[in-house]
């Protein structure tokens with residue numbers, strides 16, 4: 001018989017078993033308070049870990065795309081630009097920092113993004129896998145997470161690639 005510790009709860013977006021806490025969540029990125037708290041701890045760890053800091057923009061894309069939240073204008077915008085960044089970094093070799101600039105440019109010319117129906121399977125990798133990775137593996141864990149999330153959204157790859165193709169690399 002399998003049982004679940006009483007103090008864990010499943011994140012509705014990524015499916016991770018996270019602490020069942022009361023706490024803040026993001027205004028439009030989805031997930032529950034426990035997942036958001038786990039994400040916050042990872043961000044804090046990046047301040048003291050240059051290898052993690054270098055890939056944190058990619059982790060932001062993975063977290064935001066995996067936590068699409070409920071249908072809405074800002075949610076749609078968030079998912080589109082973070083997926084475009086995942087596409088540029090993972091498929092076209094852009095650096096995570098170039099991905100940030102791509103997002104800024106996409107948001108500056110926001111055409112009004114349609115809601116993309118989220119995947120029923122959010123992928124097997126979550127923020128917990130990155131948070132639990134040892135220091136020398138955390139950067140590759142972020143990349144594995146980003147790849148998993150990008151693959152989960154495969155139904156929309158063609159549309160996202162088309163959007164990503166409109167961004168100039170500079």
Ligand SMILES: [Zn+2]
Nearest residue numbers: 011014031035
């Ligand atoms: Zn989550």
